[in-house]
Amino acid sequence: MRRVATYLAIALVAGVWGVSLAAQTIAITGGKVFPVSGSPIQAATVLMRDGKIVAVGTDVSIPAGTERVDATGKWVTPGLIDAATQLGLVEIGQVADTREASARGRNSYGINAAFTVWEGLNPASVLLAPARQEGVTSVAVAPQGGLISGQAAVIDLVDGSVSDLLVKSPVGMVGEIGSAADAGVASRGELIVRMHELLDDARSFMRHRTEFERNATRSYAASRIDLQAMIPVLDGRLPLFASVDKASDIEAALKLAQQYGIRLVVTGGAEAWMVAGKLKAAGVPVLTGAMNNIPTTFATLAQRQENAALLRKAGVEVALIGNAGGGDEEAFNVRNIRQEAGNAVAYGLSWDDALRALTLAPAQIFGVADRIGSLRVGTEANVVVWSGDPFEFGTRAEQVFIRGKRMTGKTRQDLLVDRYRKLPPSFQKP
Amino acid sequence: MRYLSLAAALVISGCSSRPGGARPGTEPTPQRAAPSDSGQRPAAVPSASAVGAPGAGGSSLPNADPFPSTYRPFPSRTTVISHATIFTAAGPRIEDGSILLRDGKIVAVGKTVDSPGDAVTIDATGKFVTPGLVDTHSHLGVYAAPGGDALSDGNEATNPTTPYVWAEHSVWPQDPQFPRNLAGGITTIQVLPGSANLIGGRSVVLKVVPSRTVQGMKFPGAKYGLKMACGENPKRVYANRGPSTRMGNVAGYRSAWIQAEAYRRRWDKWLGDHKGDPPQRDLGMETLAEVLRGNILVHNHCYRADEMAQMMDIAREFGYRIRSFHHGVEAYKVADLLARDSIGASIWADWGSFKMEALDAVRQNMALVHQAGARVIVHSDDPSGSQRLNQEAAKGMAAGRAVGISITEDDAIKWNTINPAWALGLDDRIGSLTPGKNADVVLWSGNPFSVYSRVEKVWVDGAMLFDRLDPAENWRTDFELGFVPVMRGGSK
Secondary structure, X not given: OHHHHOOHHHHHHHOOOOOEXXXXXXXXXXXXXXXXXXXXXXXXXXEEEOOEEEEEEOOOOOOOOOEEEEOOOOEEEEOEXXXXXXXXXXXXXXOHHHEOOOOOOOOOOOEOOOOEHHHHOOOOOOOHHHHHHOOEEEEEEOOOOOOEEEEEEEEEOOOOOHHHHEEEEEEEEEEXXXXXXXXXXXOHHHHXXXXXXXXXXXXXXXHOHHHHHOOOOOOOOOOHHHHHHHHHHHOOOOOEEEEEOOHHHHHHHHHHHHHHOOOEEEEEOOOHHHHHHHHHHHOOOEEEOOOOOOOOOOOOOOOOOOHHHHHHHOOOOEEEOOOOOOOOOHHHHHHHHHHHHHHHHHOOOOHHHHHHOOOHHHHHHOOOOOOOOOOOOOOEOOEEEEOOOOOOOOOOXXXXXXXXXXXXXXXXXXXXXXXXXXXXXXXXXX | OHHHHHHOOOOOOOOOOOOXXXXXXXXXXXXXXXXXXXXXXXXXXXXXXXXXXXXXXHOOOOOOOOOOOOOOOOOOOOEEXXXXXXXXXXXXXXXXXXXXXXXXXXXXXXXXXXXXXXXEEEEOOOOEEEEOEEEEEEOOOOEXXXXXXXHEOOOOOOOOEOOOOEHHHHOOOOOOXXXXXXXXXXXXXXXXXXXXXXXXXXXXXXXXXXXXXXOOOEOOOOOOXXXXXXXXXXXXXXXXXXXXXXXXXXXXXXXXXXXXXXXXXXXXXXXXXXXXXXXXXXXXXXXXXXXXXOXXXXXXXXXXXXXXXXXXXXXXXXXXXXXXXXXXXXXXXXXXXXXXXXXXXXXXXXXXXXXXXHOOOOOOHHHHHHHOOOOEEEOOOOOOHXXXXXXXXXXXXXXXXXXXXXXXXXXXXXXXXXXXXXXXXXXOOOOOXXXXXXXXXXXXXXXXXXXXXXXXXXXXXXXXXXXXXXXXXXXXOOOHHXXXXXXXXXXX
């Protein structure tokens, strides 16, 4: 908080948490550096210039005029990535006009492949700041609902317009294979049938565009724009992020992906540990949490906290997502992905794999590893200086850099605490 | 995800008790709740002892304990845990300490204890010992897993005022969430009705133990609680029939208390003189009258500071006390008032922003309430969060320290143990590692405020009911048999 005060005057000019110092040349020196793309380096330097990482190591020459950040005794990691969130899409869960995560669609079971959820992203969300204040620098924003929910994007939690925030869009198509109810159909079998129908129609549409424009094709199960949006999924350019928990549903998803040549990513994956070998064989990554062990539905009967550890043990790529309890406060608690990682370690995941599951693993899954997720020369300077082990509760993200800019300013919560620190509050000073 | 959106529709409110019991001269004769756990104080409840067959409920007299606890401590062995770091919740931590459990009670705690010849000795070098954790806000059993309409029994959302329902009548003892709670070190929970209603009904205090009946889980002699709820939930649920506004909510509470006070006077007069026929019984009014007599503790779901202040005024108007506000995301704004009125704050570490009334949640809530001298209670309202109440306390402590509020681990452990025990009126029996108290004890693999620590063993009344090292012997509910595979491997 104190370090933040220095920059408060600047912050106030442009609003809360809106302002950061201009990107410049900054050297973080002396810290224990975790590049993730390589082994940890003791007493190393991370040199950032113009928003990029330009050097990492122990023998980095620091140009004159470089701002130095002494990180002696600190831990330095890439900025954390939450691989599935509604941050920026849902501000207040129970206030309808702040919910921008779903499309209504045009058919009863919800095919919204054309839905580009980031178009409705709120870059002024007051929830971005609490996330980055605790070391989360990038997230994947994902739509929800229906058989095909729409397309996801990866954003950096910088200030600016939506286009400033976007790292890559789309990064995936989001769909539902686990829950018939969520997909708007009556049974698991029907869900698979509808998925086949959609994929067949999209393939037919792809091959018969001319006839379609002449109105000379049979009728399709989805609209023109939705069929069009499915083409990158069919040709393997865009992965399908399938929400699926039950082991047999995961097997059904694997079969579907194999039939159509789809790149599948399992999201949720409560029982994924039971089919870890098949996931490994198919090269399918899993986005999952480490704090769920309740058979919350009949699709998650074998849910367990060792899921991530068992998947890694089988060689499956894993990214951790914050779904402990889930719920409408999820966007407020994107920051709790580091608690998720700590719990994953407590339940068998190696510490290195846990850090990887919050950084490089999601970056690779989303195809943005050239931009974020590691401390490598040429990638964006999304860097966090931690007071210690980032997964421990007592550890603080002391400095957060996104694209080389130090993120400063107060969150809405900071302002409330300032006001109510002494009771009764004074309303004369904010 | 699914559970929480459901839980978000629930809110817990509590009722307050009159400190020191009922008004002089109006208190019905106390009757010991049967069966009691070995020599604890009796619950102060109206007596129905004069009533004979066919049963107290067959007469017109209020029966304070028609569903008596049948809990009996499980078989236990004299146990010494030694060389542990012990958070007693009653004083400073003891490094390299020992604790002796015998006959279901804590016998001694200190640097060393006399180890009886028949004692099982556990070397806990490098490990930590705490009291069993207590959750004041649970819906286990009333919103049981695996969920769905069939197990959705927490909100009697048919009337905004339902003091006549009792949560225990919705509890499914085979909820697979119970053993997971125990494995998180939780030994006592208050199961509350949801927050759809202004007055949602009676809570029940349970031990987290296997049983074929809810009576077998009921904490012997524990007072009942009353769930009340402020704000958005009732007015949303009853938007069509009312209350549809916050002012409608307040009118609803006050109308109920006006009725309840008249009922209490009628009954207390009759119980005093036994003149004429007893008044007509009313299940709901019985519960509210017991609140006014101080025998039932009020647990009041309330998010906003301004509403909490109004609820405090209502309590004063009708002469009852609020034992604990629940959720209280704005407790930090009225922490001084909570301290003044001795009202506990059952709160989360960091839930917020999911509804308008949760907008001003701050991670410093616990720290600021603590700093003001009010009781911080880490509560869950969530079957997942309740497994990690220690981690929630750790977050609250860290957030406070980050802004320069000094909180020790000895303070924070109280948020998990003695403070919630107080909110349930059980602080003389559980909540700290004090000789004579029930031997509800947790052995942790490391410091409970580290994310890497796990519960290794849990004792309830001296009986070891959870042992992570012996998974085959751990409690599996009836539901889990066949449905949920026995899970092995994966952990260190």
